[in-house]
Amino acid sequence: MKITTKKKKFTNPLYLESGRILEPYELMYETYGKLNSDKSNVIVVCHALTGSHHCAGHYEGERKAGWWDDMIGDGKTIDTSRYFIICVNVLGSCFGSTGPMSLEYPSFKPFRFKFPVVTIKDMVKAQKILFDSLGIYKAKVVIGGSMGGMQSLVFGVEYPKFAEEIVVLASTYATQPWAIAFNKVSREAIIRDPDFKDGYYSKEDVEKKKFSGLSIGRMNGYISYLSPNSMEEKFGRKHVETDGLYELFGRFQIERYLDYNGYNFPKWFDPLSYLYITKAINIFDVASNYDSLEEAFGKIEANLTLISFEGDMLFLPKEMQVIEDSMKKIGKEEIVTHHLIKSDYGHDAFLVELGKFDFYIQRILNE
């Protein structure tokens, strides 16, 4: 499988939902497979909060594969020998696309808080501009989970001619207070971290890779990505063997697991990006510029497949149900399908329990 990673610069202004303008801006993206002659084999993959354009394969010398490598590759469900897959790092992120730590033109200093709040719709708009610039005007499928699912849904509503198939996993039509509350805790931990320096952290601070607020935010995030059942199955009440049960800081294995993931997170993610992307998630409402959900969904022409997970503690299956119900209410039962997957894993099931739903995606691709 050939991996191509590119960055594209745009000098035209990007008009954002907020009324603010981003100019110039860059988008980092990755492609796999080969675009066929009639450009009919495009699959767009949208990433989640801490994801990136690197969704499959290994970079040279890299131990860890892209974030959906079990799904995407030669001979895999999303088959890179048949399809041309493209995944774009979202605006506001920290993997190459323009974000709060990018240098602002013409001062060439990091934006920091001068970076505009971008919305999910802004992220999608920028991707659409990139695709246009690449001569790609149609996609077979747009697919994504969590925040990627929000983007997918927006593609369906705002660019109804773009994709034949929209696939939304473990996501929502509008972020509910439960998810906003989880983000709140992470955001507060980041802001109150002295190393964050009120957003004016230096290159050296970043190199230390020790933003403890970001670590706490990650631990908190992990609670919402897992579930009571998956934690019980994976950790139960097992204690770290070398820690004392009556030591104040003795740890259960679930605690060590959170420590590990919290500790590593600042090595690869940026605190300001975390603030901006969670903001985009919090204010996401697919119907924000419409009178109703039904009016928004009235625009959808693609087949819409919803895949939700019973144990998802972040975006509850009933939120996906609202999408299905709204589609049916406006007579679109022919083009909406909702699969509720039996899973205890939690929100991250869309990343790890592929065997429970990949056949639905296969079916879509073989239609």
Added chain:
Amino acid sequence: MKITTKKKKFTNPLYLESGRILEPYELMYETYGKLNSDKSNVIVVCHALTGSHHCAGHYEGERKAGWWDDMIGDGKTIDTSRYFIICVNVLGSCFGSTGPMSLEYPSFKPFRFKFPVVTIKDMVKAQKILFDSLGIYKAKVVIGGSMGGMQSLVFGVEYPKFAEEIVVLASTYATQPWAIAFNKVSREAIIRDPDFKDGYYSKEDVEKKKFSGLSIGRMNGYISYLSPNSMEEKFGRKHVETDGLYELFGRFQIERYLDYNGYNFPKWFDPLSYLYITKAINIFDVASNYDSLEEAFGKIEANLTLISFEGDMLFLPKEMQVIEDSMKKIGKEEIVTHHLIKSDYGHDAFLVELGKFDFYIQRILNE
């Protein structure tokens, strides 16, 4: 209703589960109503993580009532004109009973990390010693929710002759990794707070009432005390009117609510106590000194009433179900009753949705 608040000092050593010894120690407690001549009207109320001995009525000049004032008082469900109610501040807490910021004998410096880890069983043991010293050898009812429910259950197992009725609300037989994970985030936020000064915070630090780690911990706690449904009902996606939707720090109402509760928490709670009490909760396992749950529950002689709440996101109803099932397995179906309350509120239902279960408690008291 007469409120009597007292502190009692014990000079005999308290032998803790860890093998460590607390000597001397003090217990703060509060009583309501009058002990009758044959001492047959005692009700013991056990408090939760951030609760105290002050469970009912108003202190002079106090705006806020005790934490279960809707339940306890003259003519209320737990009727102080009929019963003698006693509620003890647990060891490790910060409302007068010996805890990590108490002065250690004979140095008269705060214990801080020298304070021993106490367990739920230790908390109960100390209460039992207090009751003995007051000449109270029997209780009509021992009742508590959340961590108070753990104490209640331990009273039933460890002192089977003490109470006629044990009532456990919104609690568990052993803390599961999901709850431990929530505690973990709060504990990390506390520990990494620079004002915490690695536990060596000064009197002045305390007076500033601004431990930001404790604030974050409280926000995180609130997520687990509420539920997706209660947040949707109470806040939905309502935004703070004066905040901009595209302001990076513009807030939804759920965020303002968390801010408010987070901000206030350090005014009345101590960070070291939070670490010690969450530790006691994390390591709670009613069967820890037994071969099995069934062996532990085999000791119970009192009637055991379990009240769980469908929407409880901290201690799930299925954990209470385990208690019921274990009791039935050993032939104690006659003395166990489990009421699963239809409620979307979440864990805090035991504090706020009294109308949904108080009649069960009335029934117990009128038997």
